[in-house]
Amino acid sequence: MTAPDLILTGGHVLTMDPARPFARDVAIAGGRILAVGDDLARLAGPSTRSIALRGRAAMPGLIDSHTHGLWGACRDLFEVFPGLGAPLQAVLDGIAARAARTPPGDWIIAGPWRPFDRPGLGARPAEMLDRLAPDHPVVVKDVSQHNLWVNSAALRLAGIDRHSPDPAGGQIERDSTGAPTGILIETAGAAVQRFLEPTAAQLDRAVQHMAGYFHGLGITGFKEPMAFAAELATYAKADRAGALDLHVGAHLTRFSPFSEDWVQMESLAVLRAAHQSPHLHTGFAKLFLDGVPIARTAAFLAPYPGSDPTNHDPEAMLLLKPDRLNAEVTALDAAGYVVKMHAVGDRAVQAGLDAIAAARAANGASGLRHEIAHANFIAPADLPRFAALGAVAEVSPKLWMPNPVTAGQRAVLGDARVDQCHPIRSLLAHGAEVIYGSDWPAAALDANPWTGLAGMISRRDPTGTYPGTVAPDEAIPLAQALPLFTRNAARALGLEGQTGQITPGASADLIVLARPLDRLSPEDIAGTRPEATLFEGRLVHGAV
Template identity: 70%
Template sequence: MRQPPDLILTDARIRTMDPAQPVAQALAVTGGRIVAVGAASDVEALAGPGTRVHRLHGKAVMPGLIDSHTHGLWGACRDLSEVFPGLGAALQAVLDGVAAKAATMPHGEWIIGGPWRPFDRAALGPRPCEMLDRIAPHHPVVLKDVSQHNLWVNSAAMRLAGIAAATPEVPGGVIERDADGVPTGILIETAGSLVQPFMQPTPAQLAQAVGHMAAYFHSMGMTGFKEPMAFAPELNAYAEADRAGRLRLHTGAHLTRFSPFASDWVPLDEMQALRAAYTSPNLHTGFAKLFLDGVPIARTAAFCAPYPGQDAAVHDPDAMLLITPERLAEELVLLDAAGFTVKMHAVGDRAIQVGLDAIAAARAANGSSGLRHEIAHSNFIRPQDIARFAALDAVPEVSPKLWYPNPVTPGQRQVLGDARAESCHPVRSLLDAGAAVIYGSDWPAAAPDADPWTGLAGMISRTDPTGVHPGSVGADQAVPLDRALPVFTTNAARALRLDGVTGVLARGASADLIVLDHPLDSLTTAELGATRPGATLFAGEVVFGAL
């Protein structure tokens, strides 16, 4: 006799994301897996003496959402210990926060915070370090810009990091200097790697951050995510939490191969050792990360055409690439052969082009490995490259939440011009061309939060669902709800290599789901952006709210 299910949810409006059975009234769970989905009478008939039956009285049920690019531990550490008055906060609010922190912290302890905006560089004066020296004379201070790619530090931080007039430039970065060659306190891209070792959280802080992150993600209805840049400390924190039963999220960790946040390339054998050492039931480590360029607001994203105001005659599209096209092709062939799914940070259209070229090189050298490499952010894509994603079985990740107006939008327009800014994230064109688009918040980089619902509502409307920021970005690239939902569920699950395991409510899948008061297709854009689950379940267990 078949064992009765542990749990039945019934009298619900279930959106399964399973094309074979898109809607249902009930589902049954045994041992964390879905064993039946269908009509209420059929599923309820499976109940036994020990089955918990919850009638949801017409509430909506759907798979939990998946964020394919969020720096979970960074964001949690920011919430727990850093100065952060908000992504759109005025510079004075940031400085006031630093001053308040300095008044309460022991002398010599590092103060970390932000944000500041590279396009407001003139407001920082000729030597920005001195502004921070005045308000925190006894502490090393590091302020991250809105993208977290560029740093503003004070004199104490530079002394401890050994940054002085004689310090050589870091390849791929800039130590800003005054007319006498003395560093001013602004570190662009890879130059920030000189300070990064001093900014690392302790193991105890990371352990606390995992708990904070998991609770936050569950409250938003998330049951999976991809950590886009992991080193050994982050991997250890995730693995320890998983072994202790505290990581109730499907987690894909992209092991860093090359990053402007580190001083050198991570050897492949070290990556393979990390992959083997830290894989655990909910932590999947067969992923790698490369950075190809920077960010538009610092004019470090690599574009085929010059930035407004730049001389087209001397523009070199490859000058801002952090990896040469030849080296990148070699890397994709190598990592693909080693079994790593590669996520490449690529914002400008030239970086995206060479990223796709490298995937093509891997396909030519290794054949079809089954690995679906990703172009992270995919902000600005040449029209002729749109179709290449599907042709190469490459994955465009649209991230961060720049497809609708937000605090960063004015800076994007200022640096890029309206026409190029309007071309950001061609989601509709990618979907029309058959690409399996995925979503990433990139929290806490250039994103005020990890809220997937404002991301979903903004993708559908290309307007700010909170109503704070007027206008739209790329209105012609808006997509309807039914086309947007796979980006957050089934497509994202496949990118995690968990196709059919999560992101769908079907027989055999993990019971990763959320309960909502109303079906999503009954909501306005503002209501959709404000959505919160009444309950989040991971493997059939309630991890947030209540049934």
Template identity: 55%
Template sequence: MTHAATIHDGGTILTMQPGALQAEAIAVDGDGRVMAVGPSHEIAALAGPGTRRESLGGAFVMPGLVESHTHALWGACRDLFEVYVGYAASTEGLAQAVQTRAAALPAGTWITGGPWRLDMRDGLGMTPRDWLDRIAPAHPVALSDTTQHAMWANSAALAAAGIDAHSPDIPGGVIERDATGVPTGFLAEAGCAPLRRLTAWTPDQLSQACDYATRYLNSLGYTAFKEPMADEATLAAYADAVDTGRMSLHVAAHITAYSPLTEAVVPPDEIARLRARYARPGLRLDYAKLFLDGVAPAYTASFLAPYLPKPGYDPATHDPDATLLLPPEVLNATVTALDALGFCVKMHAVGDNAVRKGLDAIAAARAANGSGGPRHEIAHSTFVDDADLPRFADLDAVAEVSPKLWMPNAGTAAQRAVLGAARLDQVHRIRSLLDAGAEVIFGTDWPASAPDANPWTGLAGMISRTDPTGRYPGAVAPAQAIPLDDALPLFTVNGAKAMGMTGQTGVLATGAWADFIVLDRDIRTSTAEEIGAVTVRRTVHKGQTVYEA
């Protein structure tokens, strides 16, 4: 008889196994896989002379969580290397942070970070360029908004990027200009690309960021995650962390096939080359990423119905396809080609027209290549039209919900200002998607539109549609709240399936990796506010403790 290497006993264990949801003990073999999970007396029989016994002390235990959309290195670089003032900061606070950084850096050194919110624009009293010129005249400065889809830049940054009154507009981007044609310093979508290329992180910074992100995600209870937008430098950093044993998470990465930062769609054979070079056990790369639109506060998300009016935008002239980043025919051909190569395509889609076009592209791939191919994902699925709800199940497509806009937050006012209260009551239709048979997964999109990657506030907000921290009052689309039992699969078994790891993580069952977390409370008997305040006491990945509070 094979004996367990470790037995964890004396807990209340949620297994996420249908029909056997609760257990008392887990036996783990020497390779870090679950031998058995069940009643204490049954698991005790697997003990041998060398078995290590660990008491769970009556604590609540559940599978490690799966984060299906987080820019881990980007978020870590923000925390490690950028100005960061938080999503609720004032204009004065942002100015002070930039001035402090400028005083500490030699003239000419880039300053990046943020974030700013669109509601802060009117308070500047001048263009973003002039405002930043006054704050840091001797440094190129480029600050991102909370969504990471727009930037403010000063004169030095614009000059370094070659953006001036004579520069042509950038397809798929916004370079805002004054009445004389001079750039104001506001850039959006592809308009940010020249600045982002000048402020790319070094390999050493990405390596540091990888270690920081691993510790951070483990501390929140994650044992697996998907990187939603990976270029070659990102892939190299992840691969090195896996190869050197520094990665205590299962990782899948969507290789960027098109984003506002790329000049054109990356050829499928180049995506395949990157997969072949960097894929290895622990780093799954059968995934690609496309951007279909932008974000609502910048008027760059693609909606079927018009936005609210503003200077320079007339709802009567609204064209749903005008803000699409890829023409439908290009999108359909790209998804079809990637589908044929076995890539699951994650498509950023905020507006309901973008969601529809993404589903149309999946339908085109199914028609060309047959059913049974990769289960493509609509990232964010922020707004979905009634007619498109059943199409997710029909096309075997996955609805990813992120970031945490289903609860009041720092971005709620900006969303309401451009869309109106009635449309905001149709945001993140999680209940409607589940009722229509869609498979749904959870992501935070940290650090884009989410100040953190905390899953517990996301879970709490999902079941209450309120802010569990109490900072932001009211509720967002409360009719779309779902019960805890319906929400937990989004964070566990559904996320594992989307990573190609069904039965391997996100569940505690024989043969699965021993990926589990010990919490400070039983979330099944907790209020939404209590769930939002959960503390992870311990995170175990492949049978090894990788985080302990």
């Protein structure tokens, strides 16, 4: 046997390998796990480095199956963002301060605002921003990142005026005279989005910021859920330069409310081939099926509380109608793409499952495990369909455990519906495979997976900042939750057995913790930070 480069000894090693769940020692050679056992010091060679864990814990690095890495990093580096729970006045003060030091004509990007802030913004919210930054186009993203509040300069540059029609799946809010007010809902914001693209230099800075941030949290892999050409080029460039140190699965955007048109299938094929690299995997695609509850754009089978039930039309809420959606998923499945579908309301989830069923009927068993992203609300009859169709439920507990947006969600949906959110225990009981996504920076305080894990097992805000629970009966124990962040997530990346577990032959992607997780309360789990993160056996964070 090859002598290891590194041996970690005397630890509590949680392998996530069902064949051998626990061990004391791990040997690493050539960036891969060489051996797992209880007495591996005997394998040491003359150049082997041995480190005693002295009772500390080791486990696979965590994988976030839905995080907008570059988007979040650009927000941290370049935008006005005082925090997800910050009052609106803090956002406005930040815009004014940024305008004072920004050359005239440059865009100012800020956030967040919340739909329930709308009554206080006046008849034409654009004018409030005009007063703060008269010499700049300004865009303020809402907490979900789906809806925009812009000033008059931004409207002019985007070509939006009283004669502009509402795009399919979106709305230009108008005042009593028909003039745009500055509020752009869902796809109506696409005309502005093209002005917000970061430069190549900014993206290069962002990928380094993102990698360091993720490594510090113990993340060694993630799925980028909405990738366009610029993001793909940035990830591939960093990877080929040896500067990524993350396993990345990029979902190439076929349709999104953030873009003005569909990305053609031929263009997807070109992007897929051009940007595939050792750690960047491009055999994934993305579709959007609905919006978000807080903006009343998520597609539900039952009407929103307080609305006129006689006018409720779930099909009108779908961004992609069933015939088109079925054809799209069938075509993408045939082309070899794993499809991630944004679906929040139960009608959207149902439509996504119907589309997977149509693809299975047309193409047979492709082996591709398509994903319903967020899967917040699921009709009971649809729970067993995930396992039956080989579909994956991606859940985002950080968005729905008590947080700054929960009060608004309850106001829009009512307590009864909110407390049906993320039926994770029920999904698992019906045999579904489930994965975790933070959806950072969209309505997530941060990309911290440990608060997501703690929220999943407690259904509370583990920091204690926001009281109460959401659907406490759907809490799951730690042993059921950890595979969502490791083994299941690796499988969703197409890297089953290659990462997400500590087993011979797998990539040596692991983290060292002060204490084993099963000895910690949810609150202590939320406060966990790795002492060290290793990617392919290299130390990328901390010290062992």
